[in-house]
Amino acid sequence: MESISQCxxxxxxxxxxxxxxxxxxxxxxxxxxxxxxxxSQKSFLCSARxxxxxxxxxxxxxxxxxxxxxxxxxDLQSNDLRRSYDKHGWVHIPDFLxxxxxxxxxxxxxxxxxxxxxxxxxEQHTVYQEETDPNYPALHPRNAQQQSSKTIVDFxxxxxxxxxxxxxxxxxxxxxxxxxxxxxxxxxxSACPYNSAFYNMYEQGDGLGWHFDRGExxxxxxxxxxxxxGTFEYHANTRSEQDExxxxxxxxxxxxxxxxxxxxxxxxxxxxxIFAGRMSMHRxxxxxxxxxxxxxxxxxxxxxxxxxxxxxxxxxxxREV
Numbered sequence: 001m002e003s004i005s006q007c008x009x010x011x012x013x014x015x016x017x018x019x020x021x022x023x024x025x026x027x028x029x030x031x032x033x034x035x036x037x038x039x040s041q042k043s044f045l046c047s048a049r050x051x052x053x054x055x056x057x058x059x060x061x062x063x064x065x066x067x068x069x070x071x072x073x074x075d076l077q078s079n080d081l082r083r084s085y086d087k088h089g090w091v092h093i094p095d096f097l098x099x100x101x102x103x104x105x106x107x108x109x110x111x112x113x114x115x116x117x118x119x120x121x122x123e124q125h126t127v128y129q130e131e132t133d134p135n136y137p138a139l140h141p142r143n144a145q146q147q148s149s150k151t152i153v154d155f156x157x158x159x160x161x162x163x164x165x166x167x168x169x170x171x172x173x174x175x176x177x178x179x180x181x182x183x184x185x186x187x188x189x190s191a192c193p194y195n196s197a198f199y200n201m202y203e204q205g206d207g208l209g210w211h212f213d214r215g216e217x218x219x220x221x222x223x224x225x226x227x228x229x230g231t232f233e234y235h236a237n238t239r240s241e242q243d244e245x246x247x248x249x250x251x252x253x254x255x256x257x258x259x260x261x262x263x264x265x266x267x268x269x270x271x272x273x274i275f276a277g278r279m280s281m282h283r284x285x286x287x288x289x290x291x292x293x294x295x296x297x298x299x300x301x302x303x304x305x306x307x308x309x310x311x312x313x314x315x316x317x318x319r320e321v
Contacts, residue, residue: 068104068161068163069100069101070097070101070104070163070166070167070170071097071098071100071101072096072097072098072101072167072170072173073093073095073096073097074172076093076176078175078176078178078179078180078183079179079183081093081179081180081274082179082180082181082183085180085181085274085276088236089234089236089237089275089276089279089280090234090236090262090273090274090275090276090280091180091273091274091275092264092267092271092272092273093271093272093273093274094266094267094268094270094271095270095271096221096270096271096272097167097221097270097272098270099269099270101163101167102223102269102270104163105163105164105199105223105296106223106224106294108158108159108162108163108164108199109153109199109201109223109294109296110294112153112157112199113151113153113199113201117153117157118151118152118153118157118201119151119152119153119154119317120149120151121148121149121150121151121152121317122148122149123147123148123149124145124146124147124148125145125146125148125209125211126142126143126144126145126146126211127141127144127146127209127210127211127212127250127254127281128142128211128212128245129211129212129213129214140247141245141247141250141251141254142245142247144254146209146210146211146283147207147209148207148208148209148211149202149205149206149207150200150201150202150206150207150208151200151201151202151203151206152198152199152200152201152317153198153199154194154195154198154317154319155168155192155193155194155195155196155197155198156193156194158197164197164198164199164296165197167197167221167298168189168196168197168298169189174187174189174300177219177274177298177300178300180274181216181217181274181276182302185302186302187300187301187302188300188301188302188303188304188306189300189301190299190300190301190306191301191304191306192299192306194317194319195297195299195317196298196299197296197297197298197299198296198297198317199223199294199295199296200293200294200295200296200297201292201293201294202226202230202284202287202292202293202294203287203292204287204288204289204290204292205286205287205288206230206286206287206292206293207229207230207283207284207285207286207287208282208283208284209283210250210253210254210281210282210283211281211282211283212238212239212277212278212279212280212281213277213278213282214278215277215278215299215301216276216277216278216302217274217275217276217277217278218273218274218275218277218297219272219273219274219297219298219299219300220232220272220273220274220275220295220296220297221270221271221272221295221296221297221298222267222268222269222270222271222272222273222295223269223294223295223296224269224291224292224293224294224295225267225268225269225293226287226288226289226291226292226293227289227290227291228287228288228289229285229286229287229288229289229293230284230285230286230287230288230289230292230293231263231264231265231284231285232263232264232267232273232282232283232284233261233262233263233264233282233283233284233285234261234262234263234264234275234280234281234282235249235253235260235261235262235280235281235282236260236262236276236280237276237279237280238250238253238279238280238281239279239281240279249281250281253281
């Protein structure tokens with residue numbers, strides 16, 4: 001992959017944050033596998049060069065309450081991030097969420113993980129997240145089965161004062177995401193009561209097999225990395241509108257070919273990764289340590305009223321339509 005031009009090494013990056021007040025209480029790798037952050041941080045730094053007097057310096061919202069504050073970076077220019085997204089199929093924003101907010105989210109997530117309010121998902125699925133097609137052999141890339149397992153706390157299980165709900169519902173964040181992935185058309189909050197925003201936990205042995213997302217893009221907030229394994233791996237533009245199945249490329253990846261695969265090896269607590277998941281195969285490698293991987297996923301849609309299909313809803317959320 002081509003690298004983005006370097007910024008001057010003496011560049012100082014201003015860290016500005018937006019404060020969202022809480023509402024009232026109610027597999028093996030080789031030299032072909034590149035770290036996402038080695039390029040994404042250059043992109044991020046170059047966009048930061050334009051910050052300063054022209055930056056939007058909103059530091060707080062007027063809504064307040066007893067649930068605590070959600071603080072996230074607000075010194076970002078979506079035009080620069082959009083160029084990186086268009087070129088590479090993803091953008092990595094380090095230190096997007098402040099540490100105190102991350103810890104609040106981890107506390108909330110772990111409270112659910114320790115109770116019966118979390119759903120344990122252990123499924124076999126196709127790369128395309130569709131039922132198998134009897135017109136193809138069982139081992140054909142169309143039908144090849146992938147193993148995925150994790151524990152999920154969906155949106156409906158979160159309290160009204162949830163910090164994740166606060167972050168997801170913030171209009172400034174939605175505007176930032178829209179400027180990156182859909183500058184010419186409006187984004188909408190998900191109409192699904194379960195997948196709007198949710199927590200994932202990957203314990204030892206858990207991971208996500210290779211797959212394409214059903215939605216056009218994904219928004220992934222890193223809250224905790226395991227000490228080993230659990231790496232997000234991504235192959236940009238595996239398929240296209242002209243070749244939506246891309247069987248040859250899919251087969252190569254399933255066979256272990258890592259040419260063109262990138263890994264988010266330096267994404268850490270507070271990192272935000274936005275990626276074009278519908279056209280690009282990606283996975284989470286199995287966690288091999290006792291410390292789990294915990295992240296949050298946020299879903300926005302390009303059309304109003306969008307909901308998950310029965311296949312994904314039942315297999316990954318344990319919910320019925």
